[in-house]
Amino acid sequence: MSTEVLPSDAPVNAYGTPLIDAGELVPGARVLIKDETRYASGSHKEPAARAVVARAASDGYDRVVIATCGNYGRAMAMASAAAGMACTVVLPAGWSDGGAFMRAAGADVHLVPGTYEDAVDESRRLALADGSVDGNVDGPYVDAVFAGHGVVVQALHRALAEPPAALWIPVGNGTTIIAVHRQLRALRWSVPIHGVGSAANNPVVTSWPGEYRTLPPEDVVTTDHNQPLVNWHALQGPEAMAAVADTGGAVHGADDEQLRAAATLLSRHGARPTAAGAVALAGLLGHARTTPLTGSHVVLLSGR
Numbered sequence: 001m002s003t004e005v006l007p008s009d010a011p012v013n014a015y016g017t018p019l020i021d022a023g024e025l026v027p028g029a030r031v032l033i034k035d036e037t038r039y040a041s042g043s044h045k046e047p048a049a050r051a052v053v054a055r056a057a058s059d060g061y062d063r064v065v066i067a068t069c070g071n072y073g074r075a076m077a078m079a080s081a082a083a084g085m086a087c088t089v090v091l092p093a094g095w096s097d098g099g100a101f102m103r104a105a106g107a108d109v110h111l112v113p114g115t116y117e118d119a120v121d122e123s124r125r126l127a128l129a130d131g132s133v134d135g136n137v138d139g140p141y142v143d144a145v146f147a148g149h150g151v152v153v154q155a156l157h158r159a160l161a162e163p164p165a166a167l168w169i170p171v172g173n174g175t176t177i178i179a180v181h182r183q184l185r186a187l188r189w190s191v192p193i194h195g196v197g198s199a200a201n202n203p204v205v206t207s208w209p210g211e212y213r214t215l216p217p218e219d220v221v222t223t224d225h226n227q228p229l230v231n232w233h234a235l236q237g238p239e240a241m242a243a244v245a246d247t248g249g250a251v252h253g254a255d256d257e258q259l260r261a262a263a264t265l266l267s268r269h270g271a272r273p274t275a276a277g278a279v280a281l282a283g284l285l286g287h288a289r290t291t292p293l294t295g296s297h298v299v300l301l302s303g304r
Contacts, residue, residue, distance in 0.1 A: 017034065017035050017036050017037070017038040017039060017155075018033075018034075018035045018038060019032055019033070019034050019035075019155075019156070019159050019298075020032065020033040020035055020269055020270065020271060021033075022266075022269045025265070025281075025285070026284065026285065026288040026293050026297070027288075028292060028293055028294050029165070029288070029293040029294055029295060029296070029297055030295070030296045030297070031281075031284070031296075031297055031299060032164065032296055032297070032298045032299070033266065033269060033271055033281070033298075033299050033301060034152060034155075034156065034298055034299065034300045034301065035271045035273075035301050036152065036300060036301055036302055036303075037271070037272070037273050037277055037301050037302070037303055037304035039075070040078055041071075041074040041075040041077070041078045041079075041105075042071075042074060042303055042304040043071040043072070043074050043075040043302070043303050043304075044071070044149075044152070044170075044176070044300065044301070044302045044303065045071050045072045045075040045076075045148075045149075045302075046075040046078070046079065046148075047148035047149065047151040047152075048072075048075070048137075048144070048145045048146075048147075048148030048149050048175075048179075049072065049075035049076040049078070049079035049080075049135075049148065050079045050082075050148060051141075051144040051145065051147050051148035052064065052076070052079070052135045052141045052144050052145060052148070053076070053079045053080055053082075053083045053085050053135075054083070054144070055141045055144045056085060056133045056135065056141065057083055057085060059133070061085075061132060061133040062085065062086055062132075063085065063086035063087065063088060063130070063132035063133070064076065064080060064085060064086075064087055064088070064132060064133050064135040065087075065088040065089075065090070065123050065124075065126050065127040065132045065133070065134060065135060066087075066088075066089055066090070066123055066134075066135045066136050067089075067090045067091075067116065067119035067120040067122070067123040067136055068089055068090070068091055068096075068102075068116075068119070069091075069092070069095055069096065069116050069172070069227050069228045069230070070091070070095060070096030070097070070227060070228055070303070071228050071302065071303045072137070073089040073091060073096070073099070073102045073107070073109075074101050074102060074105070076089065076107070076135060077089060077101070077102040077105035077106060077107035078105050080106070080107065081105050081106040081107075086108070086132075087102075087106065087107040087108065088107065088108045088109075088110065088123070088126060088127075088132065089102045089107045089108070089109050089110070090109075090110045090111075090112055090119040090120075090122045090123040090126065091109060091110070091111055091112070091119060092111070092112060092113070092114060092115060092116055092118065092119050093111040093112060093113055095116075095222070095227050096227065098111070099111065110122065110126070115217060115220070115222075115231070115232065116230070116231050117217070117231060117232065117233055120136060120235070123136060124136070124139075136235075137173055137175045137235060137236070138173070138175075138235040138236055145175060145179070146175070146178060146179040146182060147179075148179075149175060149176045149178075149179030149180065150179045150180065150182060150183035150186075152180065152300065153179075153180055153183035153184060153187065153189070154183065154187075156298060157187050157189065160296075163189045163190060163191045164191060164295065164296040164297060164298045165191075165192075165293070165294065165295030165296055165297055166191065166192045166193070166194055166249065166295075166297050166298070167180060167191050167192070167193050167194065167249075167297075167298050167300070168194045168196060168280040168281070168283055168284045168297060168298065168299045168300060169193060169194070169195055169196070169280055169300050170195075170196060170197070170228075170229065170276075170277075170279045170280050170300065170302045171195040171196060171197035171202055171204050171205060171229065171234070171240065171251065171279075172197065172202070172228055172229055172230075172231065172234065173231065173234045173235040173236050173237070173240075174195075174204055174234045174235070174236040174237045174239065174240025174241070174243075175235070175236050175240075176300075176302075177193055177195050177240040177243050177244060178236055178239050178240050178243050180193060180243075181193060181243035181244075181246065181247065184247070190247075191247060192247045192248045192249035192250075193243060193244050193247045193249040194244070194249045194250055194251070194252060194280075194283060194284070194287070195240065195244050195249070195250075195251045195252070195283075196251070196252045196253070196254055196279045196280050196282065196283025196284075197229050197251070197252075197253060197254075197279065198226040198229040198230050198253065198254065198255075198259075198276075198279070199253030199254055199255045200219075200221070200253065201215075201220050201221055201222070201226060201229065201230045201231075202215075202229055202230060202231060202234060202253075203215050203231070203232065203233060203234050203237055204234050204237045204240055204241055204251055205251055205252070205253040206253075207237070207241065208241060208244075208250070208251035209245070209250070209251070212234075212237050212238040212241055214232055214233045215232040215233075216232065217232045219232075220232045223256055225256040225259050225260060225274075225275035225276060226256055226259065226275070226276055227276060228274075228276045228277075228302070228303060229276050229279055250287075252283040252286060252287055253283075254279050254282035254283050254286060256275065258282040258285070258286060259275035259276060259278055259279055259282050260275045261282070261285075262275075262278035262279070262281040262282035262285060263275045263277070263278040265278075265281070265285075266278055266281060266301070271301055272304055273301045273302065273303060273304050274303055274304055276302070276303065277301050277302045277303040277304055278301060279302070280299045280300050280301065280302070281299045281301075284297060284299055
């Protein structure tokens with residue numbers, strides 16, 4: 001297969017972020033790493049944040065309010081600052097870096113006790129209270145969120161001569177999977193989507209391949225390694241599962257040990273995601289232990 005693979009130190013450009021050829025990390029298959037951590041915010045959510053801010057500005061808002069586990073908050077803080085938009089980020093206390101990056105980028109950070117879902121509830125209350133716009137991934141600008149996340153597929157379409165054998169994508173709320181699925185259909189690319197999340201700590205992972213069911217909040221275990229992947233209710237979980245099923249893909253879980261091992265392996269190829277940011281590769285490696293793989297597999301790195 002002919003490809004135009006960017007070097008690992010390539011800057012963000014018309015292709016988005018680098019596509020690194022990692023060779024045969026898996027026997028019989030070629031692994032291509034789409035390093036979305038190279039955005040200034042360190043998050044694959046940056047194009048989505050930019051799209052939301054642009055819509056908010058065009059609709060006359062001067063502040064956007066969101067909840068985050070860390071990645072979306074960093075991306076939104078930077079996108080808002082670049083556009084001269086005020087930004088409020090609600091973060092569960094003790095998560096990520098406590099909001100330090102977001103504050104440094106100019107955002108107002110509210111820490112709340114509890115889970116990501118509690119942060120979402122508080123962000124919606126704040127947005128309503130002061131007449132700001134709800135910029136959450138399932139809010140009124142959800143179409144802009146999907147458009148932003150779909151940029152990665154457009155970049156792959158330009159870089160690859162033919163569709164890869166599979167796309168491996170992190171699972172949190174399911175937003176990225178839905179966006180990727182929509183872009184694949186628009187481009188008429190037939191590619192199985194494999195979603196990978198924190199084993200036992202995300203309802204998309206625990207429900208697959210059955211009916212979507214939320215998890216008991218008290219059963220979800222958050223660690224320093226899995227934070228961005230953890231929730232008891234994935235905001236767009238059912239649609240994400242339907243998208244994966246439509247492509248003939250599957251959903252996989254990875255534990256913290258697998259996340260850390262994948263991040264270590266990626267560092268040898270010039271990519272330095274967090275453990276959670278390496279989850280897609282962790283899922284691919286785990287799946288390859290029991291299932292022979294062939295062709296080119298694209299792995300999306302989500303955060304650093």
